[in-house]
Amino acid sequence: MTKVDHLDSAKSWLVWIASVCAYLIAVTQRTSFGVAGLEATDRFSASASILATFSVVQLVVYAGLQIPVGILVDRWGPRAMITGGAALMVIGQLLLAMADSVGSGLVGRFFVGAGDAMTFVSVMRLLPNWFSGHRIPMLTQATGMVGQLGQLLSLIPFVALLHLWSWTPAFLSLAAFSVLGLVLALVLVRNGPRVAEVPAVPTRARTLLSVAWKEPGTRLGFWTHFTTQFTANVFLLTWGYPFLVSGQGISPATASGLLSIFVVVALVAAPILGAAVARHPHRRSAIAFNVIGMIALMWLVVILWPGPAPMWLLIILIVCIATGGPASMIAFDFVRTFNPSHVIGTGTGIVNVGGFLAALVTVYVVGWLLDLQQRAAGPGAELYTLDSFRWALSFQFIVIAGGVIGMVVTRNKARRAMALRGEYPPQAERRNARDIQER
Numbered sequence: 461m462t463k464v465d466h467l468d469s470a471k472s473w474l475v476w477i478a479s480v481c482a483y484l485i486a487v488t489q490r491t492s493f494g495v496a497g498l499e500a501t502d503r504f505s506a507s508a509s510i511l512a513t514f515s516v517v518q519l520v521v522y523a524g525l526q527i528p529v530g531i532l533v534d535r536w537g538p539r540a541m542i543t544g545g546a547a548l549m550v551i552g553q554l555l556l557a558m559a560d561s562v563g564s565g566l567v568g569r570f571f572v573g574a575g576d577a578m579t580f581v582s583v584m585r586l587l588p589n590w591f592s593g594h595r596i597p598m599l600t601q602a603t604g605m606v607g608q609l610g611q612l613l614s615l616i617p618f619v620a621l622l623h624l625w626s627w628t629p630a631f632l633s634l635a636a637f638s639v640l641g642l643v644l645a646l647v648l649v650r651n652g653p654r655v656a657e658v659p660a661v662p663t664r665a666r667t668l669l670s671v672a673w674k675e676p677g678t679r680l681g682f683w684t685h686f687t688t689q690f691t692a693n694v695f696l697l698t699w700g701y702p703f704l705v706s707g708q709g710i711s712p713a714t715a716s717g718l719l720s721i722f723v724v725v726a727l728v729a730a731p732i733l734g735a736a737v738a739r740h741p742h743r744r745s746a747i748a749f750n751v752i753g754m755i756a757l758m759w760l761v762v763i764l765w766p767g768p769a770p771m772w773l774l775i776i777l778i779v780c781i782a783t784g785g786p787a788s789m790i791a792f793d794f795v796r797t798f799n800p801s802h803v804i805g806t807g808t809g810i811v812n813v814g815g816f817l818a819a820l821v822t823v824y825v826v827g828w829l830l831d832l833q834q835r836a837a838g839p840g841a842e843l844y845t846l847d848s849f850r851w852a853l854s855f856q857f858i859v860i861a862g863g864v865i866g867m868v869v870t871r872n873k874a875r876r877a878m879a880l881r882g883e884y885p886p887q888a889e890r891r892n893a894r895d896i897q898e899r
């Protein structure tokens with residue numbers, strides 16, 4: 461049996477299931493602090509801004525580590541990185557379980573963010589090592605989809621444990637959950653048959669980074685991830701809840717219900733987008749542009765709506781924003797198909813910075829614009845009003861416009877490079893063009 465025979469084998473599926481479980485566990489660790497906000501406020505006697513610092517530290521660590529992690533995945537292989545990531549998350553949650561000051565809590569969160577940052581890119585890197593190309597778009601979507609279920613584990617069993625057992629035992633259980641991720645990675649995850657096929661290649665960090673970055677397909681992936689995903693992060697991580705409750709006047713319970721639409725959409729949209737990408741690989745950017753167009757259009761309608769928007773409109777808005785999550789997985793397909801295999805990890809790391817970077821900037825600027833409007837309105841003015849949200853959230857259009865320009869420019873460059881290699885336009889289009897000429 462040759463090495464290639466192992467692609468798509470039972471072992472491939474076992475490795476994928478184990479690695480996706482490690483990713484699901486990482487998403488649970490990532491989202492656990494967000495649902496423990498009230499308990500954290502008590503435990504650390506923290507103000508709202510200190511609490512926000514925990515999220516910002518985690519996001520900065522996550523986004524800041526993506527490129528180094530991508531390079532290390534290409535050098536050391538995904539197995540070592542998933543195992544190391546799980547170990548860091550065990551340490552982080554143990555520290556958080558024992559923490560009784562903001563400083564020690566932040567150190568714990570730093571470790572959790574670092575371990576989390578090592579997981580997703582490594583799992584994505586395993587796909588081309590274990591599966592043949594036609595399966596990968598669907599598996600890419602399935603990976604993202606299963607990972608999102610980690611949010612549910614935070615929301616339901618973890619919150620229940622927190623209320624039942626209190627802070628320390630609840631966070632110790634999370635550390636134990638990461639031990640499970642570590643064991644799964646050690647016992648079941650292997651780097652794959654394709655690793656042995658790769659000829660000896662330079663693995664200097666600068667070389668890997670430069671090869672991946674020079675490829676226009678990587679930059680197309682970066683801008684695609686940047687534009688499709690950030691509105692979902694902004695909404696989920698910070699501004700969605702206050703916008704719904706204080707801006708739109710919705711009850712907290714209904715707002716939480718609306719936020720859970722994100723998980724449902726992630727489950728429903730992922731197979732649809734995965735199938736679309738697998739069937740129409742030359743329409744990937746068009747699919748992403750359609751999703752971005754829907755998100756921008758719905759934000760425009762909600763922002764311009766006179767008074768609070770009706771519930772049906774808010775639901776459509778949230779469905780469109782949430783579709784951005786699965787749509788952002790198209791970005792990783794660009795990386796995989798445009799790059800040589802020895803830099804796919806580095807390219808995936810570069811791309812995965814996109815959406816998180818755009819979200820960080822937007823979260824900050826929206827907050828700054830809300831503060832600015834409150835100060836301008838004079839003493840005693842409310843911070844969160846529908847009008848102030850309208851102006852502040854309109855900043856998203858600037859980010860979307862920047863992202864779309866980035867996508868168009870890099871897509872044209874990628875197409876020019878493909879045309880030079882005789883790979884563009886795709887065969888079917890060339891055949892159609894010939895038929896029309898011959899008629």
Ligand SMILES: N[C@@H](Cc1c[nH]cn1)C(=O)NCC(=O)O
Pocket residue numbers: 580581604605607608689726785786788789812815
């Ligand atoms: N686009 C997300 C994952 C996703 C899939 N469906 C909804 N969201 C992404 O980039 N994830 C990176 C990570 O580390 O989770």
